[in-house]
Amino acid sequence: MEELISKIIEYGYLIIAIYSFGGGFFAILGGSILASMDKLNIYLVIFIAGLSNFIGSTVLFYLGKYQKREVAKFPIFVQHRTKIALSKILLKKYLIPTIFIQKFLYGIKTLIPLLLGFTNYNLNKFLILNSLASMIWAIVIGYVAFVSSDILRKFAQESEINPIVLPIALFIILYILWNILDWRIDHWRKNKKIRD
Numbered sequence: 001m002e003e004l005i006s007k008i009i010e011y012g013y014l015i016i017a018i019y020s021f022g023g024g025f026f027a028i029l030g031g032s033i034l035a036s037m038d039k040l041n042i043y044l045v046i047f048i049a050g051l052s053n054f055i056g057s058t059v060l061f062y063l064g065k066y067q068k069r070e071v072a073k074f075p076i077f078v079q080h081r082t083k084i085a086l087s088k089i090l091l092k093k094y095l096i097p098t099i100f101i102q103k104f105l106y107g108i109k110t111l112i113p114l115l116l117g118f119t120n121y122n123l124n125k126f127l128i129l130n131s132l133a134s135m136i137w138a139i140v141i142g143y144v145a146f147v148s149s150d151i152l153r154k155f156a157q158e159s160e161i162n163p164i165v166l167p168i169a170l171f172i173i174l175y176i177l178w179n180i181l182d183w184r185i186d187h188w189r190k191n192k193k194i195r196d
Contacts, residue, residue, distance in 0.1 A: 009039045013048055020052035020138075023109055026175065028138060032145035033171060036153055042146050050138030053103070057113045057130050064117020071114060087111045091119075099129045103137035106178065145170075 012031055019027035028049040035042035063071050087108045090098040102112040152170055
């Protein structure tokens with residue numbers, strides 16, 4: 001276990017950069033937990049995650065704008081028609097808030113930049129909003145995970161529990177809650193589709 005953790009710490013920033021390129025919730029969460037243990041720098045974790053997320057969303061927007069035919073053939077557009085429909089509704093009703101909120105929503109964060117590219121949304125506007133959204137996402141997730149993990153670690157020290165146990169437990173609990181939330185959203189969509 002110690003060897004695995006030392007490898008994660010050694011390549012932590014690279015893992016965060018690669019994983020955040022496509023979303024990165026768990027990478028920034030793990031990086032923030034390690035930062036609370038003084039294994040990584042929280043400012044670098046947040047900056048790298050935000051920058052990588054910005055680049056990933058920009059690439060998706062670019063693909064939607066300039067490679068529309070090829071991207072439309074991706075299996076995601078066949079398999080996730082309800083998510084695409086929901087994303088289009090959100091973009092039509094709440095364009096700017098959706099660009100910010102989608103960073104926190106599993107299942108549509110990949111679709112929103114692609115769909116904006118399909119609609120010929122202004123590239124400069126997207127770059128500005130995407131940069132702000134990516135940094136807000138990284139700061140919120142990173143800071144909340146950092147502070148929560150730090151509180152739990154201090155509690156573990158006072159309770160004489162191994163300090164690494166509680167941050168890992170927090171990570172597992174958040175992972176389970178995230179999957180339950182995703183399952184509930186999919187269940188809600190299916191029930192709504194059946195009723196419609």
